[in-house]
Every structure is written in structure tokens, then in C-alpha cells.
Amino acid sequence: MLRQSILLRMALVAVLGLFMLIPIVMVQGLVHERHNRRDEAVKEISEKWGQAQTLTGPVLTVPVRSTIRGEKGIKTFRTDYLHCLPGRLDVRAELIPEIRHRGIYRAVLYSARLNCKASLDYGELDAYENSDREVLWNEAFLTIGISDLKGIRSISELKWDGADLTPQPGLRTKDLGPAGFTAFPKIDRRARSSDFSMSAEINGSEEIQVVPVGKTTDLSVSSAWTAPSFIGAFLPVARNITDRSFSATWRVLHLNRNYPQMWWNQEHSVASSAFGIRLLLPVDEYQKNSRSIKYAALFILLIFVAFLMTDILTGIALHPVQYALVSFALVLFYALLLSLSEHVSFNTSYLLASLVVVTTISLYTKAITGRVAVSALIGGLLSIQYAFLFLLMQLEDWALLLGSVGLFVILALIMYLTRRIDWFNAGRRTEGGL
Template identity: 45%
Template sequence: FNLQKINNYLPPKAKPLFDGAYISLGITDMHGISSDISLNYSGIDYTGEPGLPTKDIINTGIRFVATLNPEKKDQSFKVTLNLKGSNNLKIVPVGKETRVTLKSDWSNPSFSGEYLPVRKSISDKGFEAEWKVLHFNRDYPQSWVGNKFKVLPSAFGVTLFLPVDSYHKTERTLKYAILFIGMTFLSFFIVEVLNKKILHPVQYILIGSALVLFYSLLLSLSEHIRFEPAYLISSLSIISLISFYSRYALKSVKMAGVLGGILSLFYLFLYVLLQLQDYSILVGSFGLLLVLAIIMYTTRNIDWFAISSPENREEIKEKTG
């Protein structure tokens, strides 16, 4: 910073007291500070004290009482700050050119705030991101008097998300339960129509009970083993049970195999959705569009009025019986 420009903001004949000046470091949440904060200015180390002399810009932070040298045109300083226990870190770009580089072993970052990184890389081993913000990119100047401008809305940074664990994945699975069960019932109904076989409502209840049991199995198994094998065991158990029951309910090995394959695709699709954290809604929407397209294509030649006629119902009952 340039101390020579401070005279532009003082009343006539006023003189700044550089030997009693202070440098303020705004920190919105003081709970994460884990050690003393030090400031190195012109080769001299200063220890910070909590509290800001003025709250025109920010309400909380650290102040450093330092003897400033107004003769030097460009002033530089270094602050050492150790933080812990925070799920996000944001920085206000008050410099004329603000460059920030963050590197961490956290593998689930979410970049947020007014500015996004100009460069970033994310892997299972962590992430690295770099920001560059010019003073032209914000709506306040380099210096002013009082509280004319608000700087906090221009903050940018990163939020550290917790990876999705077994309980969260099971909870997300439950959110798709109604849709998943409905799609399964719809598949059985289409098989009924195409093969002119009728299932009794009690049989639908038994199939629905098996589908609901999947979520109970998944939750109980994931408490003892990893989510992936728990999902595999639960889905295979339900697919086998429903396929076996369909063999006798529809009196067709072929149709039981078809329904087993459809259920396998449904469970595979659901598993893929659970693995996607950022694109699950997008992939899910296109997946449902594909399912609807397949259903419409499969049933394109069905005469629904003929199927619903009493004569045709009696014919289907005779074939089913």
C-alpha cells in the first residue's frame, strides 16, 4: 500500500500520526484461530491483538499497532495466520491486484463467492486453485474514509464439503423410492398388456413389499459393510426374489427374465445417480426421458380402448387362468 496518498483524504492542515497508526486484519469468525497472529512489516515482527478500533468496514478482527514509514512509496507486509475448524474460507480482494493460491488435501471442494478460480485442479488427493482479481473487477476504490463502501459482498473462496457417506447415500436412495417403485409397477403393467396376462392386486402388494424391503436391507447392511457391497447384495436379493415370483405369477420364464433385466437396469441407474453429487439431477432427468421414450415406443401399437373392453378382459382372464 502507498501511505503517500493518505493526505488526499485528510482535512486541510491535518497531519497523520504514523507512529500511532495500526494495521487491521478483518476476520468474520474468530473461533478458528489456533495460535498467535504475527505481522512482519519492514523486517519487524508485531503481535496482533483482538478487536478493531473502528467497525466501518468489518466488525471483528485483529489489529497491529505498528510504526509506519511514510517515506517509502510501496509498503509490504506479511501476516502469519493459523486457522482450524472452519468449513469454508473466503477472502476479500482489497488489493489492487489480488492473487490467491489455495492448496489442500481435501478432495471435495466447492468454489463459491463473487469470483471463481482462473485455474483449478481436483483429484482424490486434494485440490489446488488460483484466483486473480483486479481492482477493476469490484465496485469500491483502493482507499476511502468512513463506511461509504461494503467489501464483504465481494468475498470469494472455497467450501469444504464432507463426502457422501453410507447414511447420506441411503437417505438419497429413499428420495427416489416412490419414483423407483412406480417405474417398477409400470414395467409390470406393460408386461401384462403385451402378454395379455393379469396380475391380482395382492400380487402387486407383494411385489411392492419386496421393493420396500430393499431399503431396509441396504440400511442394515451398510452399518456393517461398505455401501457398495451392501447395495449389491440388497439389489441382487430383491431382483432374484421378484424374478422368481414373476416366473409363477406370469407363468412365463421369458417374462420373468425380462423383468429381472429391467430391475437390474433400474438398480444400476439408481446406483449411478447416487455416485453423482453435482450432476445427479441432470443425469436423472435424461434417464427418465429415455425410460419414457422406451415405454412410448414399446406401446405405440397398443389399442388401449380394445384392452379396456369387457370382452377383452374376459379373454385375458381365461388365458391367465
């Protein structure tokens, strides 16, 4: 009965297909594991060179001492920080990228040449001074936030109204961010505003962002890198990407963010408004491996259908073990692709892995069926499948449409080839056992 029931054979093949989901999931786990190992290697390099950098400031902070009159005339004093953001902030950054290796893994690093200019208006601070509140002008300080201090290579210029400032390590307050340095300017209250300028060189990895603390914030970034990604809260107003370099400019107004130009202590967080650039590796082999393995179950299903059609149309019955061996070869394609792509380009890896699998399954089909035509048919079908998958990965935006059309064409072809089959008697034509 086993060899006479095509429905039973189809049921066994379906169960086998479900079991094959287990090795597919295992290979997916392997891809994620290798991806995580790559991230760990990149993190090790970045921790020594400089991690993703975020620039905040300059922000002028003025301590304000308040007198609190209690019962029985007892006075207590409290000091609060009043943060004043610049009216204009102009940052220009030139990124000099390089790729460092840790074993087989690569990390994108950069050296950033920064030029920062800002104008700070503090005339409104006089309104905060009265008999119970004193503005401590002599204790005012500037905060310049840099997220990873290990990356600071030099600060060649730091000026306040043309006078040199001396940067001091650490922050007087963590109201504005976790890391950075401090400078103590001499404030001329009569001027009511001052100009700030800074030239610095910092190391970082993959990303650089700026917090738009200016009433008007302008950022200009350029680099000899061909694969930038614009990240953060705002997109550039202009950009130019060529096969050798890119440049981009932003303009952000104070109305575009959700905090004012002046506030007390920790009333507001500015980090969420940061924006900037991520330097992408031109080819992320792990992302492509993850995308390709999503089609593994479909590949196995199509090959099973091809063998079943061969069984029905030619009377050559295949054992479930033979189905299993073929499906294992299809799953190993993804493991082979992953291991090769860590050493050579993804396209070359894909070609080599698909050639190995197509050749192996074609020769095995010839051996178990004894027919060159069947072997050529299976080999041709596999070649079309791998070519189709490669095309899907290249056309990411059109992958769903192309995949849906492809599946419909396959279904229509199966319907055409089996249109005259008597399914009630199809299994009785086979002489061999399943």
C-alpha cells in the first residue's frame, strides 16, 4: 500500500519537510552567532580607538544661589544651575575613515577634524537676579560634551571672544550628558553675548552625531567614504554622494526640538535630538546571509515538489532517506555560504556554494534515478532557484513583488504539468517502494 498511495508519499515528504526546519533554525542561529562575534570584535577595537561619538555644546552654565527664608528668620541657601544654549551653532566635520581588522572581522574607524563656532547670548540672565537670588557670574563655566573621551586626540583651539581657554577634564554637572570637558570663560556682563570657537581632532568608530543645542544649528560633514547612512532625529537638507566621497549639510532650528534655550538643572534631556552620520561597510555579509536563509524552507519545498513530480510523471519512486539527503545538502548551502563570505566577497561565495550544491545534487540524482534527463532537470531547476534568490537579494525593494510573481509562475507550471494526471490512480503506476 505504501508504494501505491501517492497521498501517503506526499504526507511523508511533508513531515520530512517540517523536520528540516530544525537544521534551518540551527543555521540561522549560526549566522546570528557569527554576527555577534563580529560585533564583539568591532567593540574591542572601538574601545581602544574611540567609540561612536556625540558632540554636545558648548553650553554656558551659570550657578544661581537662592536665599530661602524659613521660620524664625532662618536663612538657607540653595545653588541651582541655569543652562544657556547658544543662539547660533556651526559645526564642520571632516571624517578621515579607515578599516581596521581583528582576525577576519573588520571595523570602520575615523578621525574627525572638527571646527565649531557658536555665539552665546546671556543678557537675559539679569532678569533672574533679585534680592533673594544671586547670579554667580564668576563661577560660570562652559560644558562641551564628547561621549567617548578616549577619542580626543587634540584640541588645537579653544577660544572665548578671542581669548584662549584652558580645557579642564570632567564635567561640573551631568545635567547635559555623561562625559566631556569644562572651560571657565571670563564673562563681560556688559557685552551681553560672546563668541566661542573650537578646533579639535577626535577618534571614533562608525558614527558621529551632533546635538542641535543652537537656536540655529548648522552641521556640515564630508568624508572620502562611499556608503554613508544618515541617522538620528533629522535628515540633511542637502547631500552629495559619489563613488569616491560624500558631503552633507543640516540646518536645525530651535523650534524643531522639544526643549528651550534656557532651563534649570535637569529639566530637559537633549540627547534624543542628536543627528549625524553612520559609516557603513559597503558589504555586510551577515545581513545578506540572514536574508538568503529566509528562503531555505521554500527551496526545500520546491525541490521536494520536483522530486514528487518526477515520481508521478516517470514512475521513479524515491525513498524518504533520499529526500532527506538532498534537503540536508540544500541546508548546508547556507552554512557553506556563511563560511566562505567571511573570507571572500559575498558574490564569489554565493557562486562557489551554489555550484557545489547544484553539482552534488545533480550527480546524486543521476545515481539514484539512472536518468540523465532527470538529473539535468533537477540541476536546471536548482540553478534557476539560486539565480532567482540572488536576484531577490539585489532587488531588495522589489523582493516581495518579484517573489510573489515567481511563486505564482511555479504554481501555474505545476498545474499545467499535472493537468491530465489521474490522481486517484497516480500512485499505482510505480513499481518500486517508497
